[in-house]
Structure formats: structure tokens, C-alpha cells
Amino acid sequence: MPLPTAPAEHVERALCVLAHPDDVDFGSAGTVAQWTAAGTQVSYCLVTDGDAGGFDETPRDQMPVLRRAEQTAAAAAVGVTDLHWLGYPDGRLEPTLGLRRDISRVIRQVRPQRVLTSSPERFYERIGASHPDHMTAGESTLRAVYPDARNPFAHPELLADEGLEAWTVSEVWLGGGPHPNHVVDVTDVVERKWAALMSHVTQVSHLPEGQLQEFVGGWMRQTAKDHGLPEGRFAEAFQVVHTG
Ligand SMILES: [Zn+2]
Numbered sequence: 001m002p003l004p005t006a007p008a009e010h011v012e013r014a015l016c017v018l019a020h021p022d023d024v025d026f027g028s029a030g031t032v033a034q035w036t037a038a039g040t041q042v043s044y045c046l047v048t049d050g051d052a053g054g055f056d057e058t059p060r061d062q063m064p065v066l067r068r069a070e071q072t073a074a075a076a077a078v079g080v081t082d083l084h085w086l087g088y089p090d091g092r093l094e095p096t097l098g099l100r101r102d103i104s105r106v107i108r109q110v111r112p113q114r115v116l117t118s119s120p121e122r123f124y125e126r127i128g129a130s131h132p133d134h135m136t137a138g139e140s141t142l143r144a145v146y147p148d149a150r151n152p153f154a155h156p157e158l159l160a161d162e163g164l165e166a167w168t169v170s171e172v173w174l175g176g177g178p179h180p181n182h183v184v185d186v187t188d189v190v191e192r193k194w195a196a197l198m199s200h201v202t203q204v205s206h207l208p209e210g211q212l213q214e215f216v217g218g219w220m221r222q223t224a225k226d227h228g229l230p231e232g233r234f235a236e237a238f239q240v241v242h243t244g
Contacts, residue, residue: 021071030186036079119177129176170244
């Protein structure tokens with residue numbers, strides 16, 4: 001028998017670890033809005049500054065500053081004000097021990113019961129979800145959740161130099177992967193998700209009015225349908241993995 005997949009009904013703290021500014025908003029902003037509305041304290045950890053993104057003539061050296069500001073505004077739209085930036089280069093992420101240590105540091109600082117990240121598995125039916133940086137961020141986060149963050153002898157400098165005690169995360173939610181097993185109906189907070197997405201001006205301002213909602217809303221309605229929700233609902237889906 002597989003393990004039960006139902007997540008905890010409520011957690012005190014959650015941490016979302018994503019490769020790029022905007023990743024959390026495309027896949028999970030509705031879910032985050034529901035968590036914060038229910039009193040969960042949500043933090044973000046952004047692995048890169050998204051400096052390889054964008055569609056206009058913005059000078060490349062300004063992109064990290066702009067994208068940090070955009071993600072900060074998007075986070076505020078769904079009730080998140082605690083952001084941790086790791087500053088890795090966009091498009092070149094590798095699952096190094098250094099990245100595992102840096103994510104473990106944030107896990108030990110935030111002490112979340114729940115972590116949300118990208119699936120490390122390639123989703124062949126929707127290849128855009130499986131950007132190599134997304135899979136690397138997901139893989140590195142899972143390695144940080146188990147075993148690094150909970151093992152006091154892993155990355156010993158975190159404890160010795162920074163006083164960061166080991167911490168065990170109970171569950172991980174993987175987005176954008178091939179095996180979702182949990183659906184969240186976010187219809188009631190979908191306006192907050194649009195507000196979060198529209199905050200990423202360098203990424204979405206080239207789109208004609210309404211196209212973003214049509215495009216992302218189309219996926220979300222399809223997700224709702226695939227998971228048996230009533231017609232016209234908007235949903236986000238995840239693979240929930242118990243790690244406690
Ligand atoms: Zn991305």
C-alpha cells in the first residue's frame with residue numbers, strides 16, 4: 001500500500017523554494033494565498049534573480065534588481081513578506097553541495113513544517129514546466145530536506161558558525177511534475193493570483209490584456225477538471241510527499 005498522501009490540515013510555517021522569480025506565482029500563488037489567509041506564515045527562498053529572463057530591451061545588469069522588486073510585490077499580493085535570496089546565476093543551476101547547504105540554511109532559519117518546491121522529475125507532457133533550473137531547485141531542495149537540514153553533522157558550519165540547529169520538514173509539495181496527487185481549489189483567491197502574476201512586469205507586460213489570465217486560467221480549469229472538481233473551478237495540483 002502506498003503511504004497516505006493527504007497533507008496536514010494546517011501548519012504554522014511553510015517555505016517555498018523556487019529557481020526563478022515568478023515560478024511560485026505561475027504554479028502556486030493561489031495555494032499560497034489560501035495558506036496565508038488561514039494563518040500559515042509563508043516564506044520564499046529564490047535561488048536565482050531571474051537575470052536571464054525578460055522580453056524587452058532592459059539592460060541585463062538591471063534585471064536582478066527589477067526582478068527582486070517584482071517578486072517582492074507579487075509576494076505581498078498573497079500575504080508573504082519574508083523573502084530569502086540565494087543569488088545563483090539564472091540558467092546555470094547545478095545540484096551542488098553548496099546549493100544544498102544554502103537551502104539547508106534557510107530551512108534551519110525558517111523551521112517550516114511544509115516545503116513547496118518544483119518537481120525534480122521531467123514532465124514530458126508539459127515540457128515548459130521542466131526547465132532545468134526548476135528540476136535542479138527541486139532536487140536540491142529535496143536533498144536539503146532529507147537528509148541535510150535534519151542531520152546536525154551535515155554542513156557542520158551551519159551549526160558551528162551560525163548556531164543553526166537541525167530541523168526536520170514533515171512534508172514537501174512538488175509542483176509542475178508528472179505525478180500530482182493533491183489538488184487545491186483556488187477559485188476564491190484567483191484574483192490575488194492574477195495580482196501576483198501581474199507584478200512580474202518584465203515577464204508579462206508584453207502580453208495583450210487578458211491573455212495571461214486566459215492562458216494560466218486555462219491550465220487551472222483543466223487541472224480542476226482532471227481532478228474531478230466542478231466545472232469552472234480554478235485549481236493548482238501538487239505531488240505531496242511525506243518527509244517527516
Ligand atoms: Zn522558472
